[in-house]
Every structure is written in C-alpha cells, then in structure tokens.
Amino acid sequence: MHDARSTMRRPIGLRLWLSGGWVTLLVLGAIFAPLIAPHDPLYQDLFAGRMPPVWVDGADPNFLLGTDSLGRDVLSRILYGARLALTVALVAGVLTCLIGATLGLIAGYYRGWVDMVISRLVDIWMAFPPVLFAILLIAVLGTGLTSIIIAIVVIDWTRFARVVRAEAMTQGTMDYVASAQVAGRTRFGTMLTEILPNVLPTILALLTLEMGIAVIVEAILSFVNLSISTDAPTWGGMIAEGRTSVHQAWWVLVFPLITLFLTVLSFSQLGEGLKDYFDPVLR
Amino acid sequence: MSFLDVENLTLRIVRGPRILRAVSLSVDQGEVRGLVGESGAGKSMIGKAILGTLPRAIEVVSGRIRLDGTDLQTLSARERRRQIGAQVALIPQDPLTALNPVRRVGPQITNRLVDILGWSKDNAQARALELLDEVHIPDPARVMRAYPHELSGGMRQRILIASAFAAEPKLIIADEPTTALDVTVQKQILRLIKNMQAKHNTALLFVTHDLGVVSKICQSLSVLYAGKVIEDTDTRRFFAGPGHAYSQALLHATPKYTDPDDSLTPVPQQVIDAVEAEVAEFDKGLGA
Amino acid sequence: MLLMRSILARLVATCVTLFGAAVIVFFVIRVVPGNPIAMMLPPGATEDDIARLQALYGLDKSIFEQFVIWLGGVVQGDFGTSISLRQPVLDLVLGRLPATLELSIMALVIAVIIGGAMALTGTLRRETRTEAAIDVTGGMALSVPDFLWGLVLILLFGVLWPVFHISGRVSPSLDFDFATQFYLFESVLRLRFDVWADLVSHMFMPALALAIPLAAIIAQLLKQSLKETMHLDYVTLARTKGYPEASVITREALPNAVLPTLTLIGVQFTFLIGGTVIIERLFSYEGLGNMAIDAVINRDLPLIQGIVILFALIFTVVNLVVDMTYAALNPRLRHA
C-alpha cells in the first residue's frame, strides 16, 4: 500500500520561515533597541502629542509611527517594549516548561499515586481563572519583572503537565517501552531514553506556545496596570493607553497590537512547525 | 450476461502511481468469486470502486462497471447511489467497527429498507426479525433492541450478514469478513454466508488473502498482484494446478498443517521478478 | 451502575477540588504585605481605630482560626462582608453572576455554531482547498488568545466600522427597569425586543472575542474526530446503503465524533469562563470578572475569596455537567 501521508505532506517550510523570521526580527530589535530606536522611549513632549504616523496628513517625519498622548515615540516604545516582552517570554517560558513537563512526564509514565497527586493538583489549579490568579499573585508579590515571571510559572505549569502527561501515557503503552524493559533498562532510564525523545517535539511546541502566552500575560498585566512601573514602555501598557484614546489616535493602539498579534502568532506557529520538522515520519 | 461486469478498470492515486491495472472480472447470479492477493494488491479497491466508496485520493482513470447491464458511470451520482443501495450490499471486515456504537441494532438493519427503499416501518421490522432468525440469532426481538457493545464479535458479524441480505440484493461484496474472527467462529460465519448466498441465489464477490478460505467458499477466483489480474480461473482448476507461477508460489507459501513436511516455501525471488516484469510491461503498453 | 458510580466519584472529586481551591486562595491572599484596613481609614486614624476595624473583620485572629471561621461561614452561605463596597459578599457576587453567565453562554453558543459549521464543512470537503483554508484560519484563531481578539474586534467593529457597542452591558439611555439580573432572558420574556437587541449589540463583541479561540478548537477537534470516524466500517456501510455524503456525516459520524469532542469542549469552556475576567475589563462589561479585578486592586480580601470560590464552583459544576452529558450520550456507560 502506498502511504497516503506522503502525498499529503504539509508545507512545513513557509510556516517556519515566516514565524521564525518575525521572531528573529523582534529579537534583533530588542537587542539593538538603544541603537535603532529613533527616540528615548520615556521622553515626553506634550507639544508633540498624538502625532499620526508619517503617511497620514499632519504628521511629523521624526515620528515614524506617530506619538502617544504624552508625545512619546510609538516606534521607540515598541522596540523597548520588546525587551521586556522577550525577557519574560524566555525566562517564564523555560521555567514553566521545566517544571510542568517534568511533573507531567513523571505523572504520565509512573502513574499510581504520584499521578493521583499531580493530577488532583492540576484539577485544583484549573479551577482558578488564570487571569484572576495572575492578578492576585501580582497583588500579593508586588509589581516587577520577577513577580510577572513567578506569576506566569505558577499559573501555567499545568498546561505542560496536562499535555505531557497524556502524551507520556500514550507512549507508555507502546511495545517499545516494554521492549526496553525486556532489555533491562531501569524505569527511570526508559523514561529518559524512550519516552522523553518521543514527547520532546510536543514539549518544544508547547514551549514556544508558552512564550507567546507569557508575552500576552505580561501585556494583560500591563493592561490592568500591574506590570512594571506605569511609565516603562510595555506593549500592554501602550495598548491600555491606546484603548482609552482609540477614537482620537488609533495608531497608539494599532501598532503595539499588530506587534503583539504577530509575535503571539509566530511563537505558536514556530512551535507547530518545529514539531512537524522533528517528526521522522513526516520528514 | 453476468450480473456484475468490471471491464478494464484502472485506478490510480491522484497524480500518483496506479492502484488497479485494467482489471476485468465478472460475477454471475448465484456465483461466488474470490478476489485474492497480498496486502497492497488492490483487492479491496475493486469492491470500493463498485460501491462508490473509494478514498478521495484515488481516481478512476478508465474502465466500466456494469450492474445488470447498466453502466454505472452513465448514471448521475444520486441515481448511482440509489442503484447501489437497492442492488448491492457490503459485508465489512471488522464486526467491531461496522455497527454504529451509539445506535440500537434494529434500526441499523432496517434503515436501508425504510429510508432508501421506502418500506413501511412495520414491514422492515418484520423483515429484520425474519432475517435474524435466518442467521440463527436467538431471541431476535431482544437483539434488535440491544446496543452493539452488548453483543459478541461473532454475533455482530451475523447481524451484519442479516443486514446485508435484508433488501434482497443481487450482489454482495464481502471484504475479508472473517479475518478479525477466531478460526472456530470463522468457520460458522463462512458456512452461514455460503448458505445464505445459495438460498438467496446472490452473486458474491469475496475478498480475502486466505487461499484456505477461498477453497471453501468460492467457485471461481481472480488472483491480483500490484493491481493486475494475474489469473482468472475456476477454483478446482486453480488448486489442481499448475496455473500462473505466482499464484502457485502463493499456494506453496500457505501453511498446510496436514502435511508434516510442509516446507513453507516463500515466494521465490525469480517469480516475483517475473510478475513485476509483467506489470512493468503492462505499464509500458499504457505509456506510463 | 457504572453511571451512578462515575457521577458519585466525580462529586467526591469536585468537593476535594473546591476545598483545595479554598485553601489556596485563603492562604495566598493572607500573604499580602499591605494592610487593607489601614487603606480604608482616613489618614488621621489611630492604631486603636485600626485594631478595632481589624477585629470587626476578624483579622486579629491567627490565620488558621480565621480559616476555620471563614470556612464555617461559607458552609452556611456567609461569605463575609466586602471591605471596599461594605455589602455582603454573597449578594455582590450573586448580583454579578448572571451577567457573566449570559456572556459565557452566548460565547459558547457562538463557538459551537462557528466551530461546528467549520468542522462539518471541512469534513464534507476533506482533502480539498476548502479544508486547507479552514485549517489555516482555525490555526490562526487558535494561536491568538481572546484578549487580542477583543482588541482587534474593538478596532474593527467599534472604530473602523462602528456597528456594535464596545463598552458596557446596556445603553443607559434605554431607561428600562430590570427586575432580575438576567437581562437578556428578562427582555425576551417581557417581549422588549428593542432592549434585547441593545443587549446583544453590547454582548456580541466580547462574546465573539471569547468564542473565536474556542470555535477554532471545536473545529479542529471535531473535524479530526469526524475524519477518523469516516474511516470506520459503519460509515462505509451507511454510504453503500445509498445515503448521500452529507447525511452520512450528520447521521452516522457526528453522534460518535461528538463524544470525544464533548469532554474537551467542557475543559475549554472553563477556560472561556476564565477569559471573561479580562474580556469584561476590556469591554467595561459589568460582570464578575470586572468586579474581581477591582477587588484585587482594592485588596478586598473577603470579596476576592468569594469571587474565586464562585469561579471554582462554576468550573467544577461545568465539568460535572459535561461528564454527565457524556455518560448520558454514551450507550456504553448508560447500559453497562
């Protein structure tokens, strides 16, 4: 029989290139923000408030994407905002992944009472609305970068735990696991050498997805005014300000929103693309 | 004129290789024809092409399928569906997945009669009870109300047979109907199919990989290799040999427990090469 | 009696979850370093005033004592008094609950309609460009969370092409006296379709924002499940009986494909309810979520506790309902 999948191969390349390209661009923008940003993101010029982007009538060519109500340059704020967003994405994403995936792997493979405890914990966690939980944690921990990262890790480890547990459970029923046992591999060794490699692509996809989510959570926290300081350039803060003046100065909302949208989309598509790329059957 | 006439049927994967190569075969009223081949030979595809259930990735390149003299390709999709529903029935391979798990058994037997053929509910019900009795199911009225998971595999296959004969079809296509069953159950089911077929004088196209089963139920058979009919013969003549080298090799590879020195000869490479060459030559003839 | 047993097991699990949630929320917010009482009083308040007020709210006792007292009250339906709004928490929370429920259910309905239609179309036109288009759209919708969809909708239908309201629950100009908090329901019962239209116009944008990711999940899961079912023999059998393709999908495949999708929709619906917190804020919709954010900002401990427990209760009830529906629809469980 001919394998129908070979004729149905998905276009892995394009998706990876587009999403990877945007993330790379963003990383470069964040790293070199001090060099390429045209203005100081904190500098206020009340006389240059709400300037539209350059292609609109009445614009100041100095401000490529316009200014907000306090006269701060939108482009520069987006670039500096990327620094915070990406830091949060990377640190919170990796930490969440490590904690959640480890617990999920153990629960799914070892089963028994360990699984009972972890699963029950996940159930309890999922009974809290994540946004409310995050806000609550920030209120408890105080604002700041570390608090945001802790909040994201505390809320979202369950995502990894749930998915990885289910996946590890499926893999655990496969005969190659029994075969490793017949060969005399220890339980722990089997988990690392047989189960983990098969679950890794899923973990990878979840990790990039989580990075996107971390960016969103940070934006949401900034939006309700609980992120860093109110003055610091954050995408969420810009969106919050843009939301209030959307009828007068749409660009203050639109540009950070587009950036956020593309970033979140890219992170998740990057994960899916990488997952397919590492699947030996599809490759 | 045979009831079912397949003429030069060629199928292929869309923009891909051929699945069937100019297959011709016919089944008369009351005849049982075996369709034999190893996996990937395309034997199930013939049944699917007749029933109109080919996967989307497979297209008909050429050929004609005639049912009682009517060329199915000349019919509208709607009319074709109706004709198949009225005249042809399928006995599927796996009794465990062939009954809808969320529905009771009764309606699954009667739905064709009521929805497609316009019988009254009472008539269809009576007919279903009659047939369940015919396939030796005890307490048919209770079974009609049961859900599939409450019944054993052999029982479900009986129900599927009853359902297939319900509308008195002229042709039944049985696609490996006993492969999923234990041998002891297989024997009962094969006997049942054979008896029902003889009683209703139905044409039966029996798809299988098992030459043992063929020798028990078929009057004639077609052997397939890579979608090409390698041999089309009478069952007795086939087992008396010697026919085509490939089919004989297949016969030798089939274990025979009564022969203590059965040497289980795998199909020799030169036979495979020869039959591959035959297929290649055929493809060249088509300008592949 | 498999069904009864699984329901009972679920009820026990529900109680454990609720208790766990109560413990966590109670102790987490007690770590709050700021003193909520001090914030309530005018600047000139003395230490004595603070102590008296603390005693009033029971904050002078040990944390475990507080927990026992609070839990005892909760069991009797007494969730305490809100510090910032100075009203019984239960009244406040129940007053806002209908608004959030209406929003969530409307979002669910939208998601099921859109997602179901996408899944059915995708299955009917499987392995064609239509299916590919549905996959790409669904993939995008799924990758972007409700918060961003909300902002996009505000831009599109609130600013660029202002056809919907993007703020509040009802237009104040309507001047309509509601007897209950279930506005949508009430307006239909009282046959005031102008009010109903105004409510829908307010609710549609936030509901759609919540619905988009869920619709994509439903489309993806249901389509996958449908396509798997389409390969099964009973579907093939139905096709050979003469049923047209669309009828094969809806009659034979759908009832089975819905089952595995249902549990996942349940989980996802709880996520949707969680999403109302920020979406209500975004659209200034006066529901539980909006109140919750205010409560956190005001450090209103009794109110936060009440709201979180209520959310946890909603989540577990939704899961319970989903499990029971699943069991009721699955003859294997019904007749075991």
Place this chain on the structure above:
Amino acid sequence: MSDMIYEIRDLRLSFPDMAHKPLFGAAPRVEVLKGLSFDVPKGEVLGIVGGSGSGKSTLGRAMIRLLEPDSGTIRFEGTDITHAEESALRPLRRKFQMIFQDPMSSLNPRRRVAGIIAGPLRLQGVQDTQSCVLEALDMVGLPRSFARRYPHELSGGQRQRVGIARAVALRPDFILADEIVSGLDVSSQAQVLNLLEQLVKDLGLTLAFISHDLSVIRRLCSRIIVMHRGEIVENAPTVQVFDAPQADYTRELLQSIPLPDPDQVWA
C-alpha cells in the same frame, strides 16, 4: 543446574475489572491465567496456541516478567523469578528476550535501526556494539545499510526482522515470539518463519512461539500447548496434537482451519 529453561507451577494472574469497580475499595479481579503448570526443556521450540481471550499473550508476558503473577512459581534456569524485583531481574534479562507482535509499536519511531538493536547491548555492557549490530543484521538477512534507516522506512516483514535482530543480538538462551507473523502476508510469513527456524538451529535457542494459528506452527514447534479461557487444555508433542488430539477444543480448532484444498471435508 537443571536442563529446564522454564519450570512453571500453578501460575495464576488476574487483572482488575475497572468496569465493575465500586466507588471505594478495590476493583473485582478477572482471572486470566487459571493455574498453569508446564516445563520448557532446553532447546525446545514450544508453540502456545489459543483463540482471542485465551490468555496466551498474558502468559508470554508473565514468562518474561513484563507482568507479575498473583501466585504460583516461575523458575527460569532454576532461579525463581515469580516476584523478583526489576533490579534482580536485570542481569537475567540478557538471557530471555521477546519479539513483539506489532513492530510498528515495538520499534521506537525516533531511532535508527542501529540504535534500536544496540540499545539492549549497551545496557548489558557489550563493548563493541557496532560489530554486534552488523552481525545481527547479517543473521536476519537484512542489508547492513539498513542500520541507518528509521522504522517507518521499512516494510512490515523488514521491521519484524529488526525486532528479531534486536532479540538475538544479545545471544539469549530463550526467546518469546508473540504473534510475530499474524500481521504479515503469507509470503513474508514464510520467510520470517524460515528465518526463525534457522536461528533456533544455529544459535541453539529455546523458543516459545505464541500464535492463534495452528497451521503456521506445525513445522516450527516440537511441542504445543493449547490454551482456552485461561487454562491449558492440551500439552503434547506436535505430532500428537495434530494426529491424535486429546482435548475437544483442540479437535474443534483443528477442524476449523480451512486448508487450501477444495476437497477437504470441512464439516
């Protein structure tokens, strides 16, 4: 040191029946193996035959201790392994190996053939895995170049050969083959069976061959155990099972097999 590879006495094994589990407390158990006793002498090729639900695969998995029996004893080369800890079993594992029914599930899809065969070797401390892998591939008649392939790049028969190569690479004393040809076409079936027969002869293996199909094991096996509903209904030399079956069930089984012969009386 006895000349028995396996001595099995009154072996019992049950699974919990989750469908009838009460809310609190343990689920009732369904007995799958109901007190089995038999010996496997060194060098024997034992066929284990039975229908679905007969318990034959459970027996196999208990023999190589992928499952732990409830009671009874399993002695492997004189050592009682009935309830042995995994760590105690580890040194023994080199001596009993298993070939699985479905090679798609038993070969890790993310490893190349070389890695799949070398895995058990490394665990058992074999130094030169490279040459052992190539040797194993030679033994099962696969080209050495296949070492670099992934399982999904092989045909069904080839995958099953990789499974065999993995099992023989360690040069075990005993191999359990669980329905290893039931997914294959008759032509590859014959090849795999012939290969197995050759390996048994060359390596002096003791083999237990589990199958639902009596006809494939006549040539391979010297003794046959027939199982039905968790019990052994017949345990006799192959010739006797085929020519003078004692149990009713064995007779029924034999009479049900459709021979490729239109003249067979199949009543």
